[in-house]
Amino acid sequence: MTDDAPAIQDFYPEDLSHCYGCGRLNEVGLHLRTRWDGDDTVTRFTPAPYHTAIPGSVYGGLVASLLDCAGTGSASAAVLRAEGRQMGDGPAPRFVTAALKVDFLKPTPLGPELEIRGRIVEIKGRKVVVEETLSADGVVTATGHVVAVRMRNDVPAPAGGA
Amino acid sequence: MTDDAPAIQDFYPEDLSHCYGCGRLNEVGLHLRTRWDGDDTVTRFTPAPYHTAIPGSVYGGLVASLLDCAGTGSASAAVLRAEGRQMGDGPAPRFVTAALKVDFLKPTPLGPELEIRGRIVEIKGRKVVVEETLSADGVVTATGHVVAVRMRNDVPAPAGGA
Numbered sequence: 010m011t012d013d014a015p016a017i018q019d020f021y022p023e024d025l026s027h028c029y030g031c032g033r034l035n036e037v038g039l040h041l042r043t044r045w046d047g048d049d050t051v052t053r054f055t056p057a058p059y060h061t062a063i064p065g066s067v068y069g070g071l072v073a074s075l076l077d078c079a080g081t082g083s084a085s086a087a088v089l090r091a092e093g094r095q096m097g098d099g100p101a102p103r104f105v106t107a108a109l110k111v112d113f114l115k116p117t118p119l120g121p122e123l124e125i126r127g128r129i130v131e132i133k134g135r136k137v138v139v140e141e142t143l144s145a146d147g148v149v150t151a152t153g154h155v156v157a158v159r160m161r162n163d164v165p166a167p168a169g170g171a
Numbered sequence: 172m173t174d175d176a177p178a179i180q181d182f183y184p185e186d187l188s189h190c191y192g193c194g195r196l197n198e199v200g201l202h203l204r205t206r207w208d209g210d211d212t213v214t215r216f217t218p219a220p221y222h223t224a225i226p227g228s229v230y231g232g233l234v235a236s237l238l239d240c241a242g243t244g245s246a247s248a249a250v251l252r253a254e255g256r257q258m259g260d261g262p263a264p265r266f267v268t269a270a271l272k273v274d275f276l277k278p279t280p281l282g283p284e285l286e287i288r289g290r291i292v293e294i295k296g297r298k299v300v301v302e303e304t305l306s307a308d309g310v311v312t313a314t315g316h317v318v319a320v321r322m323r324n325d326v327p328a329p330a331g332g333a
Contacts, residue, residue, distance in 0.1 A: 025225055027226065029230040030224075060191050068240075113267070
């Protein structure tokens with residue numbers, strides 16, 4: 010996996026690509042991008058100095074944001090793969106978060122790039138459950154549990170028809 | 172309760188007041204402020220247009236951020252009150268988040284001021300548990316469950332001593 014490999018957010022429908030966390034069309038957002046690495050998903054982000062909590066640590070709201078958008082991205086990638094499709098083979102399904110649980114195991118150091126790894130634990134109907142770790146310099150500092158639900162009518166209907 | 176009433180974050184120790192969510196000294200942060208309203212805490216915030224998720228809705232990471240910092244602020248206020256102190260009667264205790272659970276009940280509309288109400292459900296040793304609702308125009312769109320833990324050495328030691 011390389012950082013210029015396609016990411017699932019590259020293929021969200023245009024009108025659903027403005028999320029502050031992961032929308033490629035949000036001018037001031039975080040532009041999170043989620044890719045496969047084997048059976049894990051990987052999302053990387055380097056916080057800015059102002060993303061601080063207590064001195065030297067990343068604030069919890071950013072940790073939650075990263076886990077949230079990495080979770081919905083992972084869900085989308087998982088459904089695409091389950092359908093036997095590749096990223097870029099049509100628009101990617103778009104998920105919203107129904108529930109997010111974050112356990113802050115230790116302070117997340119502010120400075121290094123953070124890596125969120127996602128593992129798909131359930132796909133059932135419109136629901137996908139993702140377990141995640143967030144690490145800095147190889148040390149897991151937080152875990153996430155995301156229940157994502159696929160939006161209705163998230164991709165355009167095929168052209169034509171009756 | 173009025174919006175110019177003191178807020179617990181006004182009394183965090185200066186060196187612990189740079190959090191992006193709730194630090195009064197973070198130049199670009201959200202500057203969340205948490206006050207008492209009877210036995211509830213109240214924190215208010217009006218998202219910017221770029222805090223979007225899907226069109227018309229607030230992105231989940233911001234919802235999580237608001238619940239997170241409102242939770243640690245509520246915990247601080249609760250311990251202060253439990254000690255029989257008023258806000259401003261010495262530095263406020265400073266908490267970090269050990270766990271955050273967010274249930275997104277419905278989309279949070281982007282536009283109106285959001286109100287987070289916190290209810291203290293447990294104070295035990297250094298741990299405080301807070302249950303929260305987040306509402307827009309009086310409709311609850313998300314709930315939060317925060318386990319906050321008081322930082323060690325969060326307030327300066329008294330001057331003097333041996």
